Amino acid sequence: MDTSPQPVAAVPGPSPSGPETTGPIYPFVRTYPNPHAKSDMEREASRPMLSRYALSVVLIVLVLGGGLEMLALWWLQTPAARVANLSEELIMAAQLTGLVGGYLLLIEVALMARLPWLERRIGSWLASLHRYLGGYLMMLLTMHVALVLTGYSLSLGAPVSTVLMGVLQTYPDVLIATIAYLLLLGLGLSSIKKFRRKLGYERWHAVHLVAYPAGVLAFGHEIAMGAQFTRNAFARDGWTLVNLAVAAAVLTHRFYLPLKRHVRHRLKISHIVAEAPDTISIYITGVDIDELNAQGGQYFRWRFLARGVWFQTHPFSLSAHPTENTLRLTVKGVGAYTRRLKRRLRPGQRVLADGPYGAFTAYLRRRRRVLLIGGGVGVTPLRAIAETLDGNERDVIFAQRASTEHDLLMVDELRRMQRQGKLTFLPVLGKRGKNPRDDPMHPARLREAIPDLREREVFICGSPGMVAATIKNLRRAGVRRTYIHSELFDF
Amino acid sequence: MRIFTVCTVASAAVLTTAITAKALMTPTEHAALTGVSTTAGTRTALGPEIPLAHGIVQVQVTCLGTKIVNLVAVQLPHDNNHSWDDSLHAAAVLRSEILSKQTTDLDVVSGATYTSRAYLESLNAALEVAAPNAPKMSPTPMS
Structure with a gap:
């Protein structure tokens, strides 16, 4: 039984109505219909029966x-x-x-x-x-x-x-x-x-x-x-x-x-790009990637066939919605394994991917206005979700939590999406501080920055502490719990 | 942690309720006359359920006067295949011994001591009802 989302504009490839595009690298992104922009019939068809x-x-x-x-x-x-x-x-x-x-x-x-x-x-x-x-x-x-x-x-x-x-x-x-x-x-x-x-x-x-x-x-x-x-x-x-x-x-x-998927898709690393001093994006090519039916926000369990790392599998989210032949994931060197990945991975190496997994996708969206809040490397799945969200700069706000401007991730891509009118990029900078009013995520300051906060559906991704604190602040600011979706980066 | 506590308390409550409710139901403690055949002149009685660690022993006896003509083990311990095999064996041995010897001088079947004792206990109670004058079965202790 496959109840994968079949939005109206889901057919990959250029069509007269034209799916949204985010740039030359990702030509045919499936967007999830804005639940309030379509007729009632289409809206019903795009929504699951049970939440x-x-x-x-x-x-x-x-x-x-x-x-x-x-x-x-x-x-x-x-x-x-x-x-x-x-x-x-x-x-x-x-x-x-x-x-x-x-x-x-x-x-x-x-x-x-x-x-x-x-x-x-x-x-x-x-x-x-x-x-x-x-x-x-x-x-x-x-x-x-x-x-x-x-x-x-x-x-x-x-x-x-x-x-x-x-x-x-x-x-x-x-x-x-x-x-x-x-x-x-x-x-x-x-x-x-x-x-x-x-x-x-x-x-x-x-x-x-x-x-x-x-x-x-x-x-x-x-x-x-x-x-x-x-x-x-x-x-x-x-x-x-x-x-x-x-x-x-x-x-x-x-x-x-x-095993069957591995034989069929034959994934390998095409190139590796440094996003920040300790963060790399790994581009992976393969055959018929779109048949994996992966959505932005989902993750795979990856096994990279390189010396020193081949015996381990780790879950990493896709940092971009997949194209017909490319997957991308972004890894921050925070542990021994991720640092080793940075040293050992080279283009051409084979990759085994087990997935896609995860329900943290644009499929959860029920409201027109959306707020994405990412912290640290948790920005990556949100970046992929943002690609699949149908909407304009008023509908989608992408807030990125970081202590300084240098810690922001994927700024170029997010700014480009903002220029294309897909979202508003909102860096939330600053240390949490001793006084609760200094916290840039304080409910009052959130309401100030995003006046229609209560009408938004919120997607949060980051470390467990960051997610818990953000949920608490949002609840204080008056967002109902059913409209907050979160994914932890933890095991 | 809170969910864990809730799960534990809830399941402890459910299990205790199930066991208590089961314990409150009255088991067959006394032997009962189940059938009297006037044409054959036999009286049939069902013994009480004797609980053991592995299950229950219950015997039904049919008497002609004071003579035991038939014995049926209605329930034998069957919690696992091992105890089931043992008690089947014990019941078969005891049945043939009692039917052939009609005696009180019976050996408990070795390897099934508890089952044999419970078998005789249930049988004696049934005999009280079916044939009050019949001699009681009593096991001789194993040498």
Whole structure:
């Protein structure tokens, strides 16, 4: 199911009505219709039925429904005599946490399966949900293990260590599942903020890959030991089918399709341009780029096949809407990896790109007037979104937050877009200072600079701190939360 | 962090409610007469559900006078395939022993001690109803 945006002026190529152009490098940019400039019929056609928020709520309700189904399975399969005393109650609680935990593990894997439709509509919220549920899942699994051990040791009147050894020796499936639990525990610990910072993105990501073998190892004991599955062929087959479906989705969208795309598009670096002393733009050419159907504001996971960097993949946003044969991304040398990229990349090197991902695109726009606020390298996806926004210098304001004029990024391109009448470029300069009134993003100063702030839809991109502070200031200035869209540069 | 707390509290509430609600439902604690055949002269009784760590044991017994003519294990522990195999084996052994010997002097099946004891417990309660005068089954402790 592809519900990719099909705006009226979406056909690439010159047409009488003429899509907007931003300059000689980007001749055929698809613009997103200004929702207030067209007739009602066209407006309806260009808008999704459910907003990003409504769709997320629907999906969460569906997921909760699946969890309820697991509870119902337990309820129907358990006679009342099973909860006669404390040890029985503990064992039943262990069964319940096991059922819900197994289900949640499946949901966690499915959230990261990079299903294109979900990625396009919900985007980074999937990863946020994955992170929140992750801690909860670890708690459920730990409770499952603890409850099994205490329940059986109470019921058999033996110490926990004896029960543990007995269970591990009698049931090979449980031994395997214990290995799975330990793998998941390591994964969970590596995701605690303190450890994650220490590990760094790449190692943290590598540790996360153990979730796949862990999921496979845990599945055996769910089928063989799960009281709800052993004597109920219907439940067992259903559960197996759901697991296979998620496994197939993962294999397709994380292995097969990226490989196929690589073979088809044959991406390589065409040239590299310095934007600032520590910032480079990488231009990448390939075959049939427009068939990737990427939008300005989306990102890819890039693997550059150059010495010293080929073994890592990192997400970077497109810094321009793709043309039919060119992608561009802009990288700021802030970490060891990005600095190494600057040293090691040369034109001609091959690139593997996995994507496009992300729902932070002009597709979210519901209002005629738009304000884009970018900080640091967060300017780049907004620059790409600005290209696809239909409007004039009154409709689109591009605010760039920086402490001094020298820190501004892509000034030439933004000024050129302003000269073409596509947007108004508004540098917001200055340090935040001690006095709140000194903050150039103070609500009062924002309202002063942009009097119609409340009628605008706002897109923010930057560091987590900058995004959080900006959202707070905008809310104080009277912008409704539903009209603020943000993307963090964080992992 | 707040979402995590909400999730934890909500799920703890749901799980506790489910278990408590289940516990409040009355289980079959007493044996009941389920069938009397006047033509064959048999009386059938269903024993109580005996909970074990792996599941439930429940036995149905059919008597002709004080003689046990049939035994059916209505429920056996089936939480996992391992306990299911063991209890199937134990139930088969006990059934043939009881039907052939009609005796109180029975060995519990080794490897399925708890299941055997629960089996006999449920059987005795059922016998009380089906044939009050029949001798009680009692396991001899394993040597």
